[in-house]
Structures are given as C-alpha cells and as structure tokens.
Amino acid sequence: MLSYITxxxxxxxxxxxxxxxxxxxxxxxxxxxxxxxYTLNPTxxxxxxxxIRLVLGLDQPVHIQYLKxxxxxxxxxxxxxFFGGRPVLDVILERMPATFLLMGSALSLAxxxxxxxxxxxxxxxYSVFDTLATTGAMVAxxxxxxxFGLMAIYFFAVRLGWLPSGGMFExxxxxxxxxxxxxxxxPAIVLALVITAIWSRYARSSLLEVLHQDxxxxxxxxxxxxxxxxxxxxxxxxxxxxxxxxxIELPALFSGALVxxxxxxxxxxxRLFVDALNMKEYPILMGMIMFTALFVIAGNLxxxxxxxxxxxxxxxx
Amino acid sequence: xxxxxxxxxxxxxxxxxxxxxxxxxxxLLCLSALLAPAIAPRDPLLLDxxxxxxxxxxxxxxxxxxxxxxxxxxxxxxxxxxxSLTVGLVAMATTVVTGSVIGLLAGYLGGWTDTLLMRFVxxxxxFPQVFLLLVVAAFIPPTLISISLIIGLTSWMEVARIxxxxxxxxxxxxxxxxxxxxxxxxxxxxxxxxxxNIVAPLxxxxxxxxxxxxxxxxxxxxxxxxxxxxxxxWGNMLTNAQGYFDTVPWLAILPGVMITLTVMGFNFLGDGxxxxxxxxxxxxxxxxxxxxxxxxxxxxxxxxxxxxxxGKRWLVAWRRR
Numbered sequence: 164m165l166s167y168i169t170x171x172x173x174x175x176x177x178x179x180x181x182x183x184x185x186x187x188x189x190x191x192x193x194x195x196x197x198x199x200x201y202t203l204n205p206t207x208x209x210x211x212x213x214x215i216r217l218v219l220g221l222d223q224p225v226h227i228q229y230l231k232x233x234x235x236x237x238x239x240x241x242x243x244x245f246f247g248g249r250p251v252l253d254v255i256l257e258r259m260p261a262t263f264l265l266m267g268s269a270l271s272l273a274x275x276x277x278x279x280x281x282x283x284x285x286x287x288x289y290s291v292f293d294t295l296a297t298t299g300a301m302v303a304x305x306x307x308x309x310x311f312g313l314m315a316i317y318f319f320a321v322r323l324g325w326l327p328s329g330g331m332f333e334x335x336x337x338x339x340x341x342x343x344x345x346x347x348x349x350p351a352i353v354l355a356l357v358i359t360a361i362w363s364r365y366a367r368s369s370l371l372e373v374l375h376q377d378x379x380x381x382x383x384x385x386x387x388x389x390x391x392x393x394x395x396x397x398x399x400x401x402x403x404x405x406x407x408x409x410x411i412e413l414p415a416l417f418s419g420a421l422v423x424x425x426x427x428x429x430x431x432x433x434r435l436f437v438d439a440l441n442m443k444e445y446p447i448l449m450g451m452i453m454f455t456a457l458f459v460i461a462g463n464l465x466x467x468x469x470x471x472x473x474x475x476x477x478x479x480x
Numbered sequence: 481x482x483x484x485x486x487x488x489x490x491x492x493x494x495x496x497x498x499x500x501x502x503x504x505x506x507x508l509l510c511l512s513a514l515l516a517p518a519i520a521p522r523d524p525l526l527l528d529x530x531x532x533x534x535x536x537x538x539x540x541x542x543x544x545x546x547x548x549x550x551x552x553x554x555x556x557x558x559x560x561x562x563x564s565l566t567v568g569l570v571a572m573a574t575t576v577v578t579g580s581v582i583g584l585l586a587g588y589l590g591g592w593t594d595t596l597l598m599r600f601v602x603x604x605x606x607f608p609q610v611f612l613l614l615v616v617a618a619f620i621p622p623t624l625i626s627i628s629l630i631i632g633l634t635s636w637m638e639v640a641r642i643x644x645x646x647x648x649x650x651x652x653x654x655x656x657x658x659x660x661x662x663x664x665x666x667x668x669x670x671x672x673x674x675x676x677n678i679v680a681p682l683x684x685x686x687x688x689x690x691x692x693x694x695x696x697x698x699x700x701x702x703x704x705x706x707x708x709x710x711x712x713x714w715g716n717m718l719t720n721a722q723g724y725f726d727t728v729p730w731l732a733i734l735p736g737v738m739i740t741l742t743v744m745g746f747n748f749l750g751d752g753x754x755x756x757x758x759x760x761x762x763x764x765x766x767x768x769x770x771x772x773x774x775x776x777x778x779x780x781x782x783x784x785x786x787x788x789x790x791g792k793r794w795l796v797a798w799r800r801r
Binding site: 177178181182185189192193298301302304305306307308309310313314316317321414415417418421422425436437440441443448451452455456459460 | 739
C-alpha cells in the first residue's frame with residue numbers, strides 16, 4: 164500500500180511540472196507582460212517600471228525566472244496583488260471556505276440524488292422511471308448553468324419571494340447559520356443539477372454492469388433475497404469505482420462554482436476570479452489557475468488512494 | 481408481449497425519437513442561422529426607442545418582442561444563432577484536428593512521444609476549462625475566430641485520448657502490417673490508413689463537442705469576455721436581460737431556451753449516433769470499467785469503447801459493400 168501511494172505521488176510530479184510551466188507561460192502571455200498594468204498608471208514613470216522589473220527579477224533569463232517563480236509557489240510566496248499589495252495566497256485562502264461550502268453541499272446533494280436515481284434506474288431497467296431519468300439526465304446536461312440559475316432566481320426569489328436572490332448573509336445577520344442556509348439553497352441546487360445528471364448516468368451503468376456478472380447469478384442461486392443481493396453484493400462493487408469521479412469531475416465542479424458564484428454573488432473563489440479579471444489583477448488570476456490545478460492533482464491523488472484502500476480489485480503492483 | 485419486452489420496445493422507440501428530435505432541431509437551427517438575413521424581420525442592430533420592451537406575440541412587426549433599446553428579439557435570436565453555431569463548429573473543428581493529430585502521434589509512434597504527449601494531455605485536464613478560457617480570453621482581443629480557437633484549444637484532450645486508444649488497437653492489425661510491408665511511411669500510415677478507420681468515433685465525439693462549445697461560448701459571452709455587444713450572441717443577450725429581469729423576464733427566457741435547445745439537439749444527436757453506429761453495444765453493456773490504476777479513463781469510457789467497436793464493424797461492412 165505504502166509503495167502504491169509513493170508511486171502514485173511520484174506520478175504527480177510530472178503533472179506538477181507541466182501545470183507550473185503552463186501557468187508560468189500564461190503569465191507571460193499577458194499583453195505587455197506581467198508589468199502591463201503599471202504602464203497604464205500615469206503616476207508611475209518609466210524609471211519606476213524599470214525598478215519594479217529589477218526588483219521582480221524580470222531582467223533575468225526566462226529559465227531563472229521560472230525556477231524562482233516555481234520555488235515561490237512551492238514555499239507559499241505567490242506574489243502580491245497589484246492593488247493593495249496583499250499576498251495572493253492570503254486573498255485566495257480567505258475566499259476558500261465559501262467556495263468549499265458551496266461545492267461541498269452541491270456535491271453531497273448531487274451524489275445522494277444522482278446515485279439513488281442511478282440505482283433505481285438500473286434495478287428497474289427500461290421502466291418508465293428509467294426512461295424518464297436517462298432522458299432527464301441528458302436534458303440536465305444540456306442546461307446552461309447560468310441560465311438555470313437566473314430562472315431559479317426569477318421564480319423562487321423574485322416571484323415567490325421564498326429565498327434570497329444572492330449573497331451569503333443578510334445585512335446584520337453575519338454568522339447566523341440559519342440565514343446562511345437560506346442563502347445556500349438556491350446556488351447549491353443550481354450547481355448540483357449537472358453533477359446529479361453525471362452521477363446518475365455513471366451509477367446506473369456501473370450497477371448494470373455488476374448486476375450481470377456471474378457472482379450475482381451465484382448469489383441468486385444460493386437463494387439470497389433480491390434486497391440482500393443488491394445491497395450487500397452488487398452495490399459495493401458498483402459504487403466504489405465511482406469515487407474516481409470525485410477527482411475527475413473536480414475541474415468541472417470548479418468551473419460550475421465560478422459561474423454559480425457569479426450569478427448569486429456568492430463571495431467565493433470564483434467570484435474573486437471574475438472580479439480579478441475585470442480589474443486585470445494578473446497575480447490573482449495566475450494564483451487561482453495554479454490553486455485550482457494543484458487542488459485537482461491532489462483531489463485525483465486522494466480519490467485514487469481511497470479506491471485502492473477500499474477496493475481489493477485494484478491492482479497495486 | 482411481456483412487459484419487459486414492451487418496455488424495451490418503448491425505450492428504443494423513445495431513444496430513436498430523441499435522436500430524431502436532436503437531428504431535426506440541429507437542421508432547423510442551421511437553416512435558421514443560414515437564412516437569418518432572409519427571414520429576420522428587421523436589422524438586429526436597429527434601435528427604436530419608441531418600441532422598447534414589447535412583449536412577445538403582441539404585434540406582427542415584432543413577433544418575439546423587443547429589448548431595452550427597441551431591437552427586435554426574433555432577429556437578434558436568429559443572428560445570435562449564426563454566431564453560436566459558427567463558434568460551435570469552428571471550435572469543434574479545432575478540437576477534432578488537434579485531438580486527432582496528438583492522439584495519432586501518441587498512439588502510433590509510442591515510446592517517448594506517447595509519454596510526453598499524454599502527460600501534456602493529463603496536465604491540460606488539471607485546469608478547470610472555464611478558468612483557462614477566461615484568462616486567455618481576457619488577454620486576447622475577442623473576435624469570433626479567437627473565441628472559437630480558444631474554446632477548441634482548451635477542449636481537445638478527450639478527443640486525443642479516444643483517438644489514441646483506438647490507434648493502439650488498430651495499429652496491431654494486419655492491414656497496418658501489410659501497409660508497412662509495402663513500404664508505406666509513417667505519415668501515410670497514420671493519415672491514410674489509420675485515420676479513415678476512426679471516423680465513426682470521431683463523428684460522435686465531434687457532435688458532442690459542438691454542444692459543449694456552444695455552451696462554453698454562452699458562458700464566456702455571458703461573463704463579458706466572449707462575443708462583444710452590439711453583436712448579438714445568446715450569451716450576451718442574457719447579460720443584458722439580467723438588468724430588467726424582475727420586470728421583463730421574457731428577455732432572459734428566450735435566449736436561454738435557444739441555448740438549451742441547441743445544446744440538447746447536438747447532445748441527443750450525438751447520443752443517437754453512438755447508438756446507431758452500434759446497436760448491440762449500448763451504453764449499459766459496455767465492457768467493464770473495472771478499477772485499474774488508469775481510473776481516469778473512466779471519463780472517456782462513455783464516448784469510447786462502444787463507439788469505437790461499432791465504428792470498426794460499420795466501416796468493415798461498408799467497405800465490403
């Protein structure tokens with residue numbers, strides 16, 4: 164097991180190098196390079212820009228710059244924001260809890276509903292429910308998240324007035340968990356829609372595959388009741404591999420969270436990213452790109468290790 | 481007829497209908513986009529502040545009403561369709577070409593080329609697509625072509641994986657041996673022998689990629705980094721509509737319906753094509769996705785195995801004709 168984890172960790176190294184090279188390249192793709200934002204500021208003279216260039220080490224050869232930057236990423240020195248000069252990593256970490264709360268609730272909701280739908284569909288294959296569910300999943304996958312969000316706001320916030328249309332807390336209610344929950348319902352459902360569809364499709368096809376295997380016939384021949392066969396024999400084998408989806412779908416989850424946060428004014432990392440885009444805060448943009456990519460690498464690693472721990476069928480060698 | 485058999489028939493029936501619905505939707509959308517100049521009742525950019533916020537179906541001159549500047553919604557939707565479909569198709573072409581070339585090179589050449597290219601694919605998959613798209617879109621002046629290229633160049637990875645796994649199967653077969661024995665060069669084998677044999681899975685992937693690209697275009701246009709006003713796109717029409725949302729919901733509903741219809745049309749069509757190319761191996765009877773170290777392949781399974789097998793059989797049958 165330990166050797167598997169070590170090997171899996173080593174496999175992530177080329178990914179880390181690749182991600183950092185692309186991230187570094189993107190930064191230099193910015194129009195006018197990393198200092199472009201200063202050239203628009205009339206109070207900053209050309210000498211100032213030259214000095215900043217020296218301070219930031221931008222006069223050095225590219226590979227030295229890359230190594231310095233990568234070392235900075237590694238030690239938590241992700242640079243400072245253009246406006247305010249705060250450490251980028253602090254700014255990102257500050258927004259992390261809000262995003263993770265949203266992503267976590269949406270994901271739990273989606274897995275719960277999606278897997279249930281998938282199981283029911285596989286057990287009653289080709290039934291009316293199954294047909295509706297598979298068609299419904301396809302329709303849900305075609306919905307633009309932001310439009311679904313707007314429609315949800317229109318019906319539940321504007322017309323019915325049941326739920327708030329955006330933000331995380333009402334004024335003066337900061338920290339009230341009930342108020343937070345009320346604000347969380349709509350964005351979590353909107354973000355969960357597409358993920359639910361994905362999970363139901365995978366759960367259904369994974370369970371169907373298992374249901375037709377020989378050991379299931381053996382279990383039936385032994386006289387086990389259908390419920391027992393499903394719960395004790397089929398489901399563990401069908402659902403464990405789906406843990407990999409947690410890692411695989413992570414980039415899509417981040418993308419979805421960005422869109423959802425923008426519509427609902429949810430003060431998370433996605434919102435930070437869009438604000439940074441509008442303000443041309445390149446350090447934050449680069450920081451966010453790197454943060455999400457690193458998180459995806461870590462997520463996949465953890466998902467793979469969990470599967471290896473739970474599922475003896477995984478070949479460790 | 482037993483209830484199970486009846487249900488099976490019903491299911492095949494609905495599936496066909498969904499694919500048919502997808503196909504018809506796609507054809508109608510393409511026609512309406514092509515014929516937009518002929519059938520649009522007005523110039524989509526023509527302002528007329530005397531007729532702001534007209535409701536749909538209220539007058540013959542403005543069948544679907546007008547927006548905050550008195551522009552005709554129907555005309556804007558039609559011209560917006562032109563833009564969405566153009567971006568969708570160009571992005572799809574970029575995706576398919578990039579993905580095929582990388583997949584072919586990695587699959588056929590193998591060795592270090594394969595390792596390097598596939599690590600590159602893995603790396604690209606670590607970035608959330610919307611983040612990557614927005615950063616690049618913010619750096620490059622947004623034109624129709626640049627938006628399409630950016631979308632295409634951030635979504636080719638799955639295609640590369642599909643193509644590579646196809647090629648790994650195909651390259652061991654006799655006809656490739658024969659081609660090699662006849663002295664065919666690598667380029668010739670890759671592009672004239674192998675490529676024609678993966679047309680079917682590519683077709684399915686391409687159809688689904690159009691759907692994904694249309695969706696992406698609407699995302700970034702909605703966020704303000706895609707198609708720029710006054711040019712109408714479904715995404716930026718929604719951004720506009722958001723300002724008058726509580727009073728005139730129509731303006732937000734219509735472009736959203738168009739996006740959903742388009743994406744759904746291509747998705748159903750792609751799904752139908754997958755089934756049609758392979759009637760025996762439908763989604764649920766795919767080969768085992770038993771967990772292995774390459775769990776990431778799970779992501780491609782859906783487009784991958786059934787389609788490829790079907791494609792090969794289909795082509796063999798087609799050539800024997």
